[in-house]
Amino acid sequence: xxxxxxxxxxxxxxxxxxxxxxxxxxxxxxxxxxxxxxxxxxxxxxxxxxxxxxxxxxxxxxxxxxxxxxxxxxxxxxxxxxxxxxxxxxxxxxxxxxxxxxxxxxxxxxxxxxxxxxxxxxxxxxxxxxxxxxxxxxxxxxxxxxxxxxxxxxxxxxxxxxxxxxxxxxxxxxxxxxxxxxxxxxxxxxxxxxxxxxxxxxxxxxxxxxxxxxxxxxxxxxxxxxxxxxxxxxxxxxxxxxxxxxxxxxxxxxxxxxxxxxxxxxxxxxxxxxxxxxxxxxxxxxxxxxxxxxxxxxxxxxxxxxxxxxxxxxxxxxxxxxxxxxxxxxxxxxxxxxxxx
Amino acid sequence: xxxxxxxxxxxxxxxxxxxxxxxxxxxxxxxxxxxxxxxxxxxxxxxxxxxxxxxxxxxxxxxxxxxxxxxxxxxxxxxxxxxxxxxxxxxxxxxxxxxxxxxxxxxxxxxxxxxxxxxxxxxxxxxxxxxxxxxxxxxxxxxxxxxxxxxxxxxxxxxxxxxxxxxxxxxxxxxxxxxxxxxxxxxxxxxxxxxxxxxxxxxxxxxxxxxxxxxxxxxxxxxxxxxxxxxxxxxxxxxxxxxxxxxxxxxxxxxxxxxxxxxxxxxxxxxxxxxxxxxxxxxxxxxxxxxxxxxxxxxxxxxxxxxxxxxxxxxxxxxxxxxxxxxxxxxxxxxxxxxxxxxxxxxxxxxxxxxxxxxxxxxxxxxxxxxxxxxxxxxxxxxxxxxxxxxxxxxxxxxxxxxxxxxxxxxxxxxxxxxxxxxxxxxxxxxxxxxxxxxxxxxxxx
Ligand code: HDD
Ligand code: HEM
Ligand code: HEM
Numbered sequence: 001x002x003x004x005x006x007x008x009x010x011x012x013x014x015x016x017x018x019x020x021x022x023x024x025x026x027x028x029x030x031x032x033x034x035x036x037x038x039x040x041x042x043x044x045x046x047x048x049x050x051x052x053x054x055x056x057x058x059x060x061x062x063x064x065x066x067x068x069x070x071x072x073x074x075x076x077x078x079x080x081x082x083x084x085x086x087x088x089x090x091x092x093x094x095x096x097x098x099x100x101x102x103x104x105x106x107x108x109x110x111x112x113x114x115x116x117x118x119x120x121x122x123x124x125x126x127x128x129x130x131x132x133x134x135x136x137x138x139x140x141x142x143x144x145x146x147x148x149x150x151x152x153x154x155x156x157x158x159x160x161x162x163x164x165x166x167x168x169x170x171x172x173x174x175x176x177x178x179x180x181x182x183x184x185x186x187x188x189x190x191x192x193x194x195x196x197x198x199x200x201x202x203x204x205x206x207x208x209x210x211x212x213x214x215x216x217x218x219x220x221x222x223x224x225x226x227x228x229x230x231x232x233x234x235x236x237x238x239x240x241x242x243x244x245x246x247x248x249x250x251x252x253x254x255x256x257x258x259x260x261x262x263x264x265x266x267x268x269x270x271x272x273x274x275x276x277x278x279x280x281x282x283x284x285x286x287x288x289x290x291x292x293x294x295x296x297x298x299x300x301x302x303x304x305x306x307x308x309x310x311x312x313x314x315x316x317x318x319x320x321x322x323x324x325x326x327x328x329x330x331x332x333x334x335x336x337x338x339x340x341x
Numbered sequence: 342x343x344x345x346x347x348x349x350x351x352x353x354x355x356x357x358x359x360x361x362x363x364x365x366x367x368x369x370x371x372x373x374x375x376x377x378x379x380x381x382x383x384x385x386x387x388x389x390x391x392x393x394x395x396x397x398x399x400x401x402x403x404x405x406x407x408x409x410x411x412x413x414x415x416x417x418x419x420x421x422x423x424x425x426x427x428x429x430x431x432x433x434x435x436x437x438x439x440x441x442x443x444x445x446x447x448x449x450x451x452x453x454x455x456x457x458x459x460x461x462x463x464x465x466x467x468x469x470x471x472x473x474x475x476x477x478x479x480x481x482x483x484x485x486x487x488x489x490x491x492x493x494x495x496x497x498x499x500x501x502x503x504x505x506x507x508x509x510x511x512x513x514x515x516x517x518x519x520x521x522x523x524x525x526x527x528x529x530x531x532x533x534x535x536x537x538x539x540x541x542x543x544x545x546x547x548x549x550x551x552x553x554x555x556x557x558x559x560x561x562x563x564x565x566x567x568x569x570x571x572x573x574x575x576x577x578x579x580x581x582x583x584x585x586x587x588x589x590x591x592x593x594x595x596x597x598x599x600x601x602x603x604x605x606x607x608x609x610x611x612x613x614x615x616x617x618x619x620x621x622x623x624x625x626x627x628x629x630x631x632x633x634x635x636x637x638x639x640x641x642x643x644x645x646x647x648x649x650x651x652x653x654x655x656x657x658x659x660x661x662x663x664x665x666x667x668x669x670x671x672x673x674x675x676x677x678x679x680x681x682x683x684x685x686x687x688x689x690x691x692x693x694x695x696x697x698x699x700x701x702x703x704x705x706x707x708x709x710x711x712x713x714x715x716x717x718x719x720x721x722x723x724x725x726x727x728x729x730x731x732x733x734x735x736x737x738x739x740x741x742x743x744x745x746x747x748x749x750x751x752x753x754x755x756x757x758x759x760x761x762x763x764x765x766x767x768x769x770x771x772x773x774x775x776x777x778x779x780x781x782x783x784x785x786x787x
Contacts (some may be wrong), residue, residue: 052451059443064434065415073429080418080425084744091415093755095408099761102404102766106397107775109353147743302430309437310511316441323448323471330456337459 003306004287004296007071010313012282014067018060019278020175020271024131025050025057025177026122029097033119035195036112042192043115045184050118052329054101054332058094069307074297075289082150083132083139097121104294123169124211130168135162138291139221150153160222163214170210171274174203178270182263186333190259196262197250204247211277228284235280240275345738346419347747351740353723355413357716358758359546362406364715365439367526368533369399369478370473375563377466385557390781392469394773395537398706400454401768405761407447412754418749424730425741425785431496432512435485442482446475446709473694480529481522487722488517492589493731517585524578528718531571532711535674537564539708553778559703569678576671580635588638590732591645593725596656597664598632599625600646608630612665615658620647622661631689641691656725663721670714 001009028046035043069076097118104114134140141148142157155161181196218226229236245276247270287295300306332336373392380388406752410475418425449471457465490496495512498504541561545554591724594600599615600607610743614623633642647655681700688694726732730740 030474052455053680055407055447056444057453058411059440059447062411062414063440063445066433066440067427069418069425069438070433071429073426073433075421076429077426080422081742081744084419084742085746085750087415087419088750088753091408091412092753095412095757095761098411099404099764102401103764105400106772107768117725144612149744269547301433302507304507305430305433311443312434312437316438320441320444320448323445324698327448327452330452330459334456334459337456 003303004300006301007306008282008286008296011067011071012278014060016275016278018057018064020274021057021060022126023175023177025054027127027172029118029122029181030173031176033115033122036115038195041189041197042180042184042195045187045189045192046180047115048187048337049180049183050101051105052327054098058098058325061094064159067309070305071301072289072296073301074299075294075296078148078290078294079132081148082135085150085152086128086131090125093121093125093128122172126168126172127165130164131155131161132323134158134164134222134277135220136226136285136288136290137218138288140263141290141293143293159217160214163210163217167207167210167214170203170207174200174207175267175270175274177203178263178267181261182267183332185263186324192281193261193263197263200266201250204243208243220323222291225284229280232280232284235276239273239276239280242276243267244271247271255285276314344743344747347751348741349561349737351691351747351751352416352420353415354758355409355416355754356719358761359409359413359495360407360719361482361712362402364529364532364534365402365701366399366406367396367529368404368536369719370469370476370533371530372398372533372537372564372567374469374473375464375567377469379467379563381462385559387477387559388390389646389787390481390556391560392739393780396454397634397772398769400774401765403450405765409758409761413775420742421730421740422742424735427504427731427735431493431509432486432489434509434513437483439479442475442478444475446472446479449475477526477529480525484525485515485518487511488521489513489728490731491521491593491722491726492517492585492640494735498734503584509573511715516589517582520578520581520585527571527575528579528667528711528715531568531575532634532677532708532715533750534568534571535678535711537551538568538678538710539705542696542704544705545696546701546705550779556778556782558689565678565681565685568711569675569682572671572675572678576675579671584636587644588640589691590726592647592650592654593638593656593660595645595647595649595658596658596725598644599658599661599719600632600644601648602646603643604646604651605633605641605643606630607636607642609635610661612669613661615661617658617709639699654728656727660721660725663724666723667714667717667721670710670717674707674711674714678768679773694745 020153028050032043032046032050037043037250099116100117104111135150135155137160140151140158142151177196177199181193181200184190184192184196215226215229246266249266249269252262252265253260254262287297289296289299302308373395376392377396379385380392417428449468452460453465453468453472460468481643491511492515493512494515495508495510496504497506541557541564544557545561549557551643583594583597586597596608596615599610599613601620607628610622610628611624613622615621616623630640632644632768634640636642636644647703681696681704684696684700689696728736728738730737
């Protein structure tokens with residue numbers, strides 16, 4: 001495997017992990033708003049998960065940016081130039097959301113405002129984030145000598161953008177419903193569990209439909225991508241099978257006890273489903289970071305930097321893993337935290 | 342305004358905003374660690390209350406430190422894409438390690454705040470320790486990038502811009518790294534301590550019950566000891582930083598001192614401003630020979646003046662004022678902390694007299710002044726590098742984005758920073774009004 005491919009593989013895994021955790025994080029914000037004061041405590045459960053975790057998820061977002069600059073500096077140059085406006089908007093909403101998240105924990109009076117803000121930004125931020133995908137497919141960047149710029153008008157009038165956004169949002173809500181269903185079950189709140197399960201049942205097929213529409217209506221500029229995607233059929237078929245199994249497991253009987261569904265299994269199988277699909281998508285996208293001007297080979301960093309970064313990743317992960325383990329025990333497993341009231 | 346100027350103003354504002362919260366994010370955890378340790382050693386519950394209350398404030402401040410940090414981190418790529426392209430090839434290592442420091446801090450901060458009641462005591466201490474460690478580590482790591490911009494090292498560049506022969510660790514440990522990183526960490530501790538001293542002094546200005554007075558006196562004394570020590574060390578380390586300037590960035594030192602002619606037995610100009618017309622420092626006090634001595638420890642050291650360098654590469658003249666303000670306020674604060682400690686020793690410890698009003702009021706100002714020092718120091722360091730972004734490698738104009746949309750965004754972020762500042766103040770006052778010290782004490786002592 002060449003160094004460039006290894007680097008994009010690492011990048012891909014970071015992006016994948018973030019897209020799962022980010023979906024759950026922003027989705028939980030949205031559900032906490034919707035079920036604020038709901039009798040099942042569904043909102044409270046979402047918030048209980050969110051309070052200690054959003055910082056970590058945010059740090060992951062920063063990791064994405066930093067890893068990208070380190071591995072593909074030329075890519076950072078292109079995307080940094082082109083994405084000024086959309087990314088600044090993301091930063092703006094992110095800042096407001098984070099600040100209110102912390103403030104509401106300190107002063108009860110701001111709870112309502114904070115639920116509203118984190119709920120709305122839980123839809124806005126992912127929509128803006130996913131705009132990177134249609135942009136990277138080409139057709140929305142004009143090159144004028146040395147200067148590149150984003151064709152904002154063309155982007156916003158393109159159906160591709162909106163279909164991607166639709167796909168992103170349904171996926172976000174589907175994944176977060178599944179996660180919160182599982183979290184509710186671990187917290188012994190069967191009523192909240194049923195609520196989130198119901199959402200998932202509704203959203204699952206919608207994610208498939210929107211993915212299909214995105215593919216069908218993909219802008220003519222992205223013909224290259226459609227062709228390549230067809231070449232990766234096998235991944236998408238596997239992904240579809242995963243989806244079916246995951247979706248079916250929402251009706252499997254609970255182990256040893258009466259009750260319906262195995263949320264932990266459903267969640268893992270769904271993550272697998274997205275994993276398989278994004279391997280297919282990623283392979284089809286290679287070697288382009290931004291079509292047609294920027295490939296991973298042109299954007300790659302210097303070899304020395306690459307290897308020193310690799311060593312740091314190994315050392316860093318070794319140091320952090322125990323910390324993550326303690327964290328998981330305390331907030332995702334400890335019954336004293338999960339079943340507070 | 343043209344795009345480059347706008348980008349500089351935009352980025353400087355974002356950093357100037359982030360640094361307030363970031364500095365307290367480094368300084369307060371140290372105070373919390375010390376309070377936790379004193380509490381565990383002495384068994385005095387007042388210190389546990391202090392640790393708890395400071396943590397509360399720290400958590401709120403972190404709520405701004407993290408998003409504002411995320412903003413500057415991403416804005417580097419948005420506003421300075423040309424710069425980040427070189428950074429990515431040469432000095433992405435500290436950024437990368439910094440992420441691990443962020444994770445460490447964020448993990449243990451959540452654990453300390455949301456799980457404190459479920460943890461054994463020793464684990465609480467471990468968690469704060471990691472929070473403090475993560476915070477100072479992230480400050481040191483980001484400083485590594487900044488020092489590399491001032492004294493770039495660890496790579497070669499061809500005239501066409503191709504970068505080769507890269508040594509990431511040499512770039513990391515560039516000539517000014519150790520001295521600046523140390524200065525940054527120490528001044529952050531100093532500022533955290535003065536911030537605590539400010540609040541304690543303010544609380545002592547009003548009439549309080551004996552119990553509360555004792556509590557605030559303990560906090561004041563503890564913070565004064567830390568502040569005094571750190572001020573002293575930061576003056577020494579600042580002096581060392583200046584010597585590094587003498588060796589590696591002579592233009593910057595010359596601009597800081599308003600020195601135009603290269604000379605031995607160079608005088609030190611204190612105060613005044615650099616007049617661009619006559620090219621000399623006006624209304625300053627000159628101490629003969631002092632600059633040569635400070636620069637390298639000998640009176641006959643030759644100090645380079647600005648005429649030595651092409652005019653296009655002169656830093657702006659106002660850095661002289663910034664430098665003087667940093668050093669001046671630093672010296673003042675060292676004196677203030679010293680006087681307050683002497684006062685405490687003679688009058689309070691031995692004779693039970695209260696602090697006089699004037700001293701308390703001066704102490705109230707110490708925290709904001711220390712923070713100003715940080716701002717001046719950074720603007721000095723970044724502006725003093727102009728017109729270079731990477732010293733003698735890349736100019737600021739080459740680094741900057743060509744995007745024309747900056748104006749509106751700048752305005753939007755100015756609003757954001759104003760909003761966040763107002764909210765922070767509101768939240769902190771609302772919380773501490775509703776939860777006065779007396780309430781925490783009643784809970785603990787009944
Ligand atoms: C409380 C804050 C504070 C105080 C009291 C001082 N400094 Fe400072 N100084 C900083 C806060 C700071 C800083 C904000 O942390 C800087 C900006 C960049 C850096 O590396 O540290 C800095 C930079 C900085 C530099 C420039 C380094 C560079 O650009 O490469 C020099 C030469 C000094 N300092 C010298 C001093 C001296 C001689 C002081 C004597 C009292 C002093 N500082 C007190
Ligand atoms: C010397 C000046 C600086 C100091 C002392 C400092 C320190 C800090 C601290 C203490 C935090 C909170 C850490 C956490 O809990 O996660 C923070 C956050 C952050 N800082 Fe700064 N910082 C400085 C300058 C910068 C600069 C120039 C950048 C941009 C390159 C930057 C990028 C960030 C980022 C991205 C975060 C958010 C991390 C997260 O999501 O957890 N900082 N900084
Ligand atoms: C946190 C405290 C800091 C403050 C208040 C600050 C302030 C400023 C200001 C005012 C400018 C504009 C300079 C001018 O145009 O005259 C600037 C530029 C810049 N600073 Fe800093 N700075 C800080 C720390 C850092 C750090 C730690 C880094 C390292 C990553 C950094 C990187 C830059 C870059 C890349 C520029 C733009 C290019 C340039 O003007 O040279 N700054 N900063």
